[in-house]
């Protein structure tokens with residue numbers, strides 16, 4: 001086994017390219033592709049990921065917060081960037097950095113018009129979010145006349161896109177609900193477009209939308225998790241390649257006798273002679289306490305080693321009894337032999353939460369295509 005040096009999150013840009021091409025192949029070539037790179041590109045590295053996606057030909061980016069968009073602009077990203085959840089205190093900054101806001105309420109629309117007029121903008125691109133049943137952000141159908149009135153009251157902005165978000169695109173049992181969302185979206189979008197003399201981009205599909213409802217791609221799709229290698233479905237996962245692999249190293253190995261305990265609160269008690277390896281990763285790195293007490297494990301030289309005792313802040317102990325290994329050997333937390341979805345499930349969570357939870361103190365290592 002190669003000697004690892006510390007805990008690292010490897011980010012494989014070849015896998016990203018594979019996933020991008022797979023998702024692109026699901027939709028017509030003239031449908032635009034928006035890459036969602038919020039939350040440090042789902043816990044990886046938003047700059048490296050966005051640069052690669054720009055090279056691959058993505059048409060648009062989406063981030064959640066203004067700060068995330070500014071970071072991309074400061075690192076040379078030139079494609080348009082939608083900010084999904086801006087606060088109106090940041091609207092002037094949005095314009096200064098050529099970012100494009102999601103406007104989801106009459107209040108945000110009014111405030112943005114004010115900012116755009118103050119900065120003497122003309123036809124500034126904005127995105128209107130429609131609520132079709134997720135009940136999170138967005139205009140409800142009865143508000144459309146007021147929205148149109150506001151938009152037509154100013155020269156300062158232009159509707160670059162009209163979009164909505166599906167509540168359960170990965171869940172076949174909710175198919176009727178999803179089809180209903182798509183129908184309502186189409187109706188609402190048409191109602192707005194009838195009153196514009198240009199054609200905004202239309203988009204409702206996230207990753208599972210692309211996979212399960214490709215006919216609802218409209219003129220753009222908006223995918224996040226699929227780019228990072230997760231299909232929200234066991235039949236889709238094999239076609240995608242996880243971009244991130246979290247690796248660490250064995251710091252120390254000891255053999256304890258029957259009756260000895262391991263870790264805080266003495267939660268693990270050896271029932272026989274047991275070999276314990278200590279590794280430098282803990283809940284402060286994003287591997288939460290929920291994975292402790294043998295709920296989950298890691299891979300050492302190809303073999304599964306369960307986590308024993310409580311997960312500490314910076315340290316986890318694993319049971320390596322019977323595994324040929326030494327101090328300094330590599331430990332795989334997720335990736336390779338351990339599909340991250342399997343680890344997430346062991347902790348009662350989903351891939352999204354596991355990968356976005358890997359803290360910034362973990363070194364990121366970019367592996368080029």
Ligand SMILES: *Cc1c(COP(=O)(O)O)cnc(C)c1O
Nearest residue numbers: 036165206207222223224225226
């Ligand atoms: C995060 C997000 C996405 C991406 O969804 P995935 O399931 O990761 O593809 C798309 N649209 C909106 C509005 C989001 O917040």
